[in-house]
Amino acid sequence: MTTDQETSMSVTGTGATIWLTGLPSAGKTTIAYELAGRLRTEGHKVEVLDGDEIREFLSAGLGFSREDRHTNVARIGFVAELLAANGVKVLVPVIAPFADSREAVRKRHAAESTTYLEVHVATPVEVCSVRDVKGLYAKQAAGEISGLTGVDDPYEAPESPDLRIESHQQTVQESAAALHALLTERGLA
Numbered sequence: 001m002t003t004d005q006e007t008s009m010s011v012t013g014t015g016a017t018i019w020l021t022g023l024p025s026a027g028k029t030t031i032a033y034e035l036a037g038r039l040r041t042e043g044h045k046v047e048v049l050d051g052d053e054i055r056e057f058l059s060a061g062l063g064f065s066r067e068d069r070h071t072n073v074a075r076i077g078f079v080a081e082l083l084a085a086n087g088v089k090v091l092v093p094v095i096a097p098f099a100d101s102r103e104a105v106r107k108r109h110a111a112e113s114t115t116y117l118e119v120h121v122a123t124p125v126e127v128c129s130v131r132d133v134k135g136l137y138a139k140q141a142a143g144e145i146s147g148l149t150g151v152d153d154p155y156e157a158p159e160s161p162d163l164r165i166e167s168h169q170q171t172v173q174e175s176a177a178a179l180h181a182l183l184t185e186r187g188l189a
Contacts, residue, residue: 012042012043012044012045013045013087014087014115014187014188015045015083015084015085015086015087015088015089015090015114015115016084016089016090016114016115016116016117016183016186016188017077017080017081017083017084017090017092017105017109017114017115017116017117018032018035018089018090018091018092018117018119018179018183019080019092019094019096019102019105019116019117019118019119020032020091020092020093020094020119020121021094021095021096021097021102021118021119021120021121021158021161022095022120022121022122022123022167023095023123023125023128023149023150023155024095024128024133024134024136024137024148024149024150025123025128025129025131025132025133025134025136025137026121026122026123026128026167027121027123027131027165027167027172027175028051028093028094028095028121029048029050029051029052029093030172031093031121031165031167031172031175031176031179032048032050032091032092032093033048034172034173034175034176035091035176035179035180036048036089036091038176038180039089039180039183039189042189044089044189045087045088045089046088046089046090046091047083047088047089047090047091048090048091048092048093049076049079049080049090049091049092049093049094050093051076051092051093051094051095054072054075054076054094055072058075058076058079059071059072059075059076064147064153066098069096069097069098069101070098070100070101070104072094073094073096073098073101073102073104073105074101074104074105076092076094076096076105077104077105077108077109078108080092080105081105081108081109081112081114081116084109084114084115084116085112085114089183089188089189093121095149095155097149097150097153097154097155097156098154098156099156099158099159102118102158106118115186115188117162117163117182117183117186118158118161118162118163119161119162119163119164119165119179119182120157120158120161120163120164120165121165121167121175122157122164122165122166122167123166123167123168124168125150125151127168128150129141129151136148137151140152162182163178163179163182165178165179
């Protein structure tokens, strides 16, 4: 095996958790799937831990209280770390509205010597409410739901994420490319 092949194999085999946090309809999941396709094309093992799917299958029964949200994030963080420790690039497009929950996931990764990157998809609430992919903002405005993150429930934006993406100012492909550049810079892509 040549040195180039060894380097390629070690990069494609290096796992990491890439947590995309942001408001509902910020573009987290869309960016994650765009990047996942590119990484798979390059030969990486990739999983996307979609927040909606996790809620349905891993965290069924949890509500949206602060405690339940923390439990949900901790469960996702555990699964992400387990996959990342086994050479998978794990893209996690999950709101995770509280800084202490995200920090607990970061610390778990650090304790296991597993790479963890935090990406803030910093789309303003005004843009998210227009996108309103799941109709949540409309339901909240109509009084049908309450506790919408960033509207009538808190969202603690990361103070110093590894990357901040202004998805409302660029295409999905440009956002995914910015994240790919970060992974390349960190020796992960």
